[in-house]
Amino acid sequence: MAKKVKKSQAEFIKFLRESHIVRFGSFKLKSGRISPVFIDGKDLYKGKQLSKLGQFYAKAIYARFGGSIDVICGIAYKGMPLVIATATALYRNYGISVDTCIYGGVDYEGANVFRGTKPKEGSRIVIIDDVIVSGGTIETVVKAIREQVLNPMIRGMLVAVDRQEVGTDRTITAVQEVSRRNIMPVEGIVTMDQVLSVLREEKDTGLSDDINRAIEEYRQKYSPVEQDDEHWNPA
Numbered sequence: 001m002a003k004k005v006k007k008s009q010a011e012f013i014k015f016l017r018e019s020h021i022v023r024f025g026s027f028k029l030k031s032g033r034i035s036p037v038f039i040d041g042k043d044l045y046k047g048k049q050l051s052k053l054g055q056f057y058a059k060a061i062y063a064r065f066g067g068s069i070d071v072i073c074g075i076a077y078k079g080m081p082l083v084i085a086t087a088t089a090l091y092r093n094y095g096i097s098v099d100t101c102i103y104g105g106v107d108y109e110g111a112n113v114f115r116g117t118k119p120k121e122g123s124r125i126v127i128i129d130d131v132i133v134s135g136g137t138i139e140t141v142v143k144a145i146r147e148q149v150l151n152p153m154i155r156g157m158l159v160a161v162d163r164q165e166v167g168t169d170r171t172i173t174a175v176q177e178v179s180r181r182n183i184m185p186v187e188g189i190v191t192m193d194q195v196l197s198v199l200r201e202e203k204d205t206g207l208s209d210d211i212n213r214a215i216e217e218y219r220q221k222y223s224p225v226e227q228d229d230e231h232w233n234p235a
Contacts (some may be wrong), residue, residue, distance in 0.1 A: 005194050012056050013190055013198040016160065017206075019049050021130070022195060024206040026214075031133045033222065036214035037192070039161050041130040042078040054085025057158065058093055060189045061086070061126055065155055067096045071117060071125045075141060076104040079129060080115075086128060101125075103141045112144040121150040127157040132174050132186070133165070142182045154184050161195060162188030165222040172224050192219075 005013075016022045020043065027038040044050060061069065072090075074083035083100045090096045099117035107113050119125055125145065132138060138157065145152050157178070167174030179186040196215065200207060207215075 003191065003194065005190075005198055008056075008059065009190050009194060010198050012160075013195050014202070015052060015056070016195070017199060017204065019044055019053075021160065022199075024211050029133050030137075033133070033218075036211055036218055037163075037195075039131040039163070041082060041160065044081065050081050050085040051089070053082065054087075054089035055093065056189060057082070057086040057128060057160075058089035060158055061090065061128075062094050062096070064158075064185075065124075065126065067094070068124055069096070069098055069126050069155060070123045071099045071101050071119050073101040073103060073119070073125050073127045073141070073145070075129055075137060076102050076115065082128060082130070083116075099123075103144055112148050114144075114148070119145060119149045119152055122153060123149060124153045124155055126155050128159070129157070130160050131163060131188075132159055132178060133163065133167075138178050138186075139181070142184075154182070156185035156187070159186075159188050160190070162191045164192045164224075165219070166224050170225050176224075 013022075016039075021039060021041050023038045023040075024036060025038065027035050029035050029038075041053070044053060061072075072083050072087050074080060080102050083102060087098050087100045090098055099119075101117050101119055102115040104113040104115050127138070127141060129138070142154060145154060159175070162173065162175045164173050164175075166172070167177040169177050172180070175186050175188065
């Protein structure tokens, strides 16, 4: 059952759908799973959309951390617009000026590459992305930060949607698994339960009978054996 959806969360869900960040059909995920729901912000390029997306992320970050952050870190290359939009919204709406950082993988010599600001010693860092499926990419980013930065304070990670499906551990979600392994809070602005609840109430035309059946079959297959409510609610 979906947790109660706040007004700001319902607005965010409608924005995700209108912006085609949430799509329905048949999609192969990075994990290799074939999913009837796809969440991806890589095609978000209009200024108005990016501005609104940044405001949603900034609101969630401020609700959790206030001004106790120094760096917003994303993942190359689709994470670059999201990081910049979020940092801009944090300053415009809350007067918080943060550095921006993009993890770009490793160079030809095998060294970690950071674009923008490389976090400094003791930096308070929040990592943002659109979604976590298996958590492998995030593990790489966290490891790189902890190897390259002296005493970093990774405050947590925020994604648009918690898909509420398993990673490698069948008893918890991938989001919870990443949180436990890296000893930091990881959360979605909204959960998949909330996304489906709002869009079904809105009678979204993408949610045909066939798609709804496929969603239920997929979620039965990839839901945790035991649900765990270790969540902070950022919205």
